[in-house]
Amino acid sequence: MTTMPETGENGVDLSEAARQLELAVHDAQVSYDCVALGNLDRAHTHAITARAAIDAAETILRAALGGAANLPSDD
Numbered sequence: 049m050t051t052m053p054e055t056g057e058n059g060v061d062l063s064e065a066a067r068q069l070e071l072a073v074h075d076a077q078v079s080y081d082c083v084a085l086g087n088l089d090r091a092h093t094h095a096i097t098a099r100a101a102i103d104a105a106e107t108i109l110r111a112a113l114g115g116a117a118n119l120p121s122d123d
């Protein structure tokens with residue numbers, strides 16, 4: 049049995065944005081735990097991957113809400 053992905057007005061799969069946010073939450077929690085354990089290098093790595101997941105979710109949501117006009121530029 050297959051399920052259809054939840055898409056926005058522009059046909060963007062919104063479930064991927066949700067998945068990216070779940071990954072960000074997990075990486076942020078791992079980063080927090082690593083700080084508590086004194087492993088700052090690993091905490092830094094997970095903080096960076098959490099930020100990357102948040103950025104990915106933001107890009108997906110911007111595309112769903114307004115298409116390419118709302119995507120950040122490289123100015």
